[in-house]
Amino acid sequence: MSAPSSYRNWPILLVLSLVSLPLMIMCLYSVIDAFTDTGPGTLLPARVTLEHFRFLWEPVAEGRGSIWTATANTFIFAATSALVVTMVSLTAGYALSRLNFPARGFFLAGLIVLHAFPTITLIIAIFLILQMLGLYDTLIGVIVVKTALELPLGIWIMKGFYDTVPWEIEMAGVQDGASRAAVWWHLVLPQVQPGLMALILFSFLSGWSEYILPQVLAPGSEAQVLSTYLNSLILDDTKADFNLFKAVGLFYAAPVVVIYLFFQKHLMNIYGGGTKG
Amino acid sequence: MQLDLIDFTKRFGNTTVIENMSLSVHSGEMIALLGPSGCGKSTTLFAICGIHRIDEGRLLFGGTDVAHLPSQSRNVGVVFQNYALYPHMTVAENIAFPLKVQKMNRIDREKLVRKYAALVHIEALLERRPAQLSGGQQQRVALARALVRQPDFLLLDEPLANLDAKLRLEMRSEIRRLQQETGLTAILVTHDQVEAMSMCDRIALMNGGRIVQYDTPTAMYAAPEDQFVAGFLGNPPISFLSGKGLGLAAPGVTQYGIRPEAFGPQFGEGVSGRITFVETQGREDLFDVQLPTGEILRSIQPAGSGITPGTTVDWGLAHDQLLRFDQDGTRL
Ligand SMILES: Nc1ncnc2c1ncn2[C@@H]1O[C@H](COP(=O)(O)OP(=O)(O)O)[C@@H](O)[C@H]1O
Ligand SMILES: [Mg+2]
Numbered sequence: 001m002s003a004p005s006s007y008r009n010w011p012i013l014l015v016l017s018l019v020s021l022p023l024m025i026m027c028l029y030s031v032i033d034a035f036t037d038t039g040p041g042t043l044l045p046a047r048v049t050l051e052h053f054r055f056l057w058e059p060v061a062e063g064r065g066s067i068w069t070a071t072a073n074t075f076i077f078a079a080t081s082a083l084v085v086t087m088v089s090l091t092a093g094y095a096l097s098r099l100n101f102p103a104r105g106f107f108l109a110g111l112i113v114l115h116a117f118p119t120i121t122l123i124i125a126i127f128l129i130l131q132m133l134g135l136y137d138t139l140i141g142v143i144v145v146k147t148a149l150e151l152p153l154g155i156w157i158m159k160g161f162y163d164t165v166p167w168e169i170e171m172a173g174v175q176d177g178a179s180r181a182a183v184w185w186h187l188v189l190p191q192v193q194p195g196l197m198a199l200i201l202f203s204f205l206s207g208w209s210e211y212i213l214p215q216v217l218a219p220g221s222e223a224q225v226l227s228t229y230l231n232s233l234i235l236d237d238t239k240a241d242f243n244l245f246k247a248v249g250l251f252y253a254a255p256v257v258v259i260y261l262f263f264q265k266h267l268m269n270i271y272g273g274g275t276k277g
Numbered sequence: 278m279q280l281d282l283i284d285f286t287k288r289f290g291n292t293t294v295i296e297n298m299s300l301s302v303h304s305g306e307m308i309a310l311l312g313p314s315g316c317g318k319s320t321t322l323f324a325i326c327g328i329h330r331i332d333e334g335r336l337l338f339g340g341t342d343v344a345h346l347p348s349q350s351r352n353v354g355v356v357f358q359n360y361a362l363y364p365h366m367t368v369a370e371n372i373a374f375p376l377k378v379q380k381m382n383r384i385d386r387e388k389l390v391r392k393y394a395a396l397v398h399i400e401a402l403l404e405r406r407p408a409q410l411s412g413g414q415q416q417r418v419a420l421a422r423a424l425v426r427q428p429d430f431l432l433l434d435e436p437l438a439n440l441d442a443k444l445r446l447e448m449r450s451e452i453r454r455l456q457q458e459t460g461l462t463a464i465l466v467t468h469d470q471v472e473a474m475s476m477c478d479r480i481a482l483m484n485g486g487r488i489v490q491y492d493t494p495t496a497m498y499a500a501p502e503d504q505f506v507a508g509f510l511g512n513p514p515i516s517f518l519s520g521k522g523l524g525l526a527a528p529g530v531t532q533y534g535i536r537p538e539a540f541g542p543q544f545g546e547g548v549s550g551r552i553t554f555v556e557t558q559g560r561e562d563l564f565d566v567q568l569p570t571g572e573i574l575r576s577i578q579p580a581g582s583g584i585t586p587g588t589t590v591d592w593g594l595a596h597d598q599l600l601r602f603d604q605d606g607t608r609l
Pocket of ligand 1 (some may be wrong): 290314316
């Protein structure tokens with residue numbers, strides 16, 4: 001990122017900085033406001049305080065769930081859907097890349113269509129189905145829906161990674177006496193491991209930031225996740241506490257930032273489409 | 278172990294790639310499947326090792342029909358054209374993989390890995406990964422991995438095609454040495470006639486999905502069954518001429534095949550023409566001689582004759598080495 005050579009591109013850097021300035025200022029003020037009190041009508045903070053983080057140890061209002069329940073829900077939601085998406089994509093992507101099964105072309109075309117499909121138009125139908133199944137307003141219900149909607153992209157990405165593995169490697173494995181399953185596990189999976197890492201992170205982040213699905217399909221406080229918790233903070237208060245809102249927002253965004261910082265390289269893989277690096 | 282392929286037919290969809298092919302390889306023999314690109318050599322090889330299903334016909338390993346057995350239970354070692362080493366494993370792990378699959382214990386495994394690494398001279402490279410090896414070294418690893426499980430047959434698909442000229446020469450004798458030391462029955466697929474002639478006991482020359490001739494290199498060179506075989510073997514290649522320019526005629530003969538070593542001043546005189554091209558090969562010179570009919574005859578001579586293009590020569594033919602073909606291209 002910060003290789004010396006990139007300083008030579010300073011005109012580009014300058015333009016990019018200017019364009020992203022509003023965004024940076026917003027981020028900056030999120031942080032500042034979360035830790036300070038600012039008098040009305042001024043920009044400069046008046047005093048530093050941790051008071052806005054009181055949500056961490058007490059409910060913010062009567063009858064409102066704890067942030068920790070929402071955090072646990074968000075984690076379960078994101079982790080479970082990421083896990084299922086990754087596991088199904090690992091196997092389905094392999095099948096689509098390597099196995100000659102009936103209607104393979106149909107599945108491939110279906111994947112692309114589904115991926116490009118504006119899923120939000122399905123929300124009424126999904127709502128009805130969940131209600132019929134008794135999964136409306138449950139965490140399981142949202143997890144199932146989220147997983148199903150994430151799958152096409154996941155399968156497509158994994159298929160791309162499998163396509164780059166030379167088939168001779170598999171044939172050599174079979175010749176060496178290993179079963180197809182053992183070949184997949186010992187010889188092919190290690191080759192697509194960058195894709196696996198990228199996909200699991202990607203779908204975890206996608207689940208972590210999901211808002212619409214929990215909002216519509218699990219609006220009760222039982223299955224509340226952080227995004228809907230955050231939303232409820234400004235929705236039904238007569239006077240909104242923006243500093244609290246920003247503090248919760250920071251709390252909500254922190255894991256994402258950490259994941260990006262640590263796994264940046266892995267996440268970039270998903271855009272490389274499995275090119276060897 | 279003896280290998281017999283009987284009436285083998287292979288189709289991909291509606292196209293028949295190989296039809297009713299039969300091939301027998303004796304125990305301890307190394308044969309070449311030789312032929313132009315696309316004639317079905319790899320397909321045959323992959324059918325023998327089980328990657329391709331055999332549509333019709335039988336495949337016998339030591340007399341037992343294995344046509345319906347999966348690859349895993351055929352005990353055949355294969356070296357692929359691009360070596361197909363496992364990139365995430367070290368050389369030692371690559372060679373040990375077939376043994377690991379057999380659940381052999383670690384001590385025996387390491388012993389065998391060392392033994393076969395020594396056999397192909399890569400003891401010093403065991404901890405490296407394939408990406409850190411040269412082409413020749415990767416080839417040796419692939420050989421060791423194919424040999425370590427002590428297969429009944431060794432199959433090699435164009436093993437030398439990806440190597441540079443010098444390494445190719447080295448690996449040529451290396452593969453032959455390994456085959457002879459282990460006494461394995463081996464099949465080498467190649468499109469290079471020099472490789473086939475120099476490495477193998479017998480050559481099965483293929484064309485368009487069938488074997489046109491199956492013989493020892495010497496016999497095939499001296500007595501090709503048809504014009505295709507005569508033209509495929511020999512470097513520099515044979516010249517085909519109608520008898521007119523040579524002053525030859527015989528009932529039924531439409532083409533004469535003359536190898537470059539069967540035409541020259543050492544055989545007297547009788548065929549005169551003009552030198553149009555001289556190629557110096559170091560030890561020998563190759564001459565293109567244009568006859569009055571316009572046909573070209575090649576001759577190979579010891580270097581240093583000093584003959585230059587434009588010179589008119591009158592050289593003779595080695596009549597006992599003449600090959601005669603009828604209008605179907607069959608040798609008479
Ligand atoms: N999987 C396949 N599907 C369809 N056609 C194939 C397949 N593999 C090989 N062929 C065809 O079979 C013929 C023989 O191929 P191959 O055995 O690879 O030739 P080569 O002698 O060069 O090794 C070629 O015409 C090729 O196009
Ligand atoms: Mg081939």
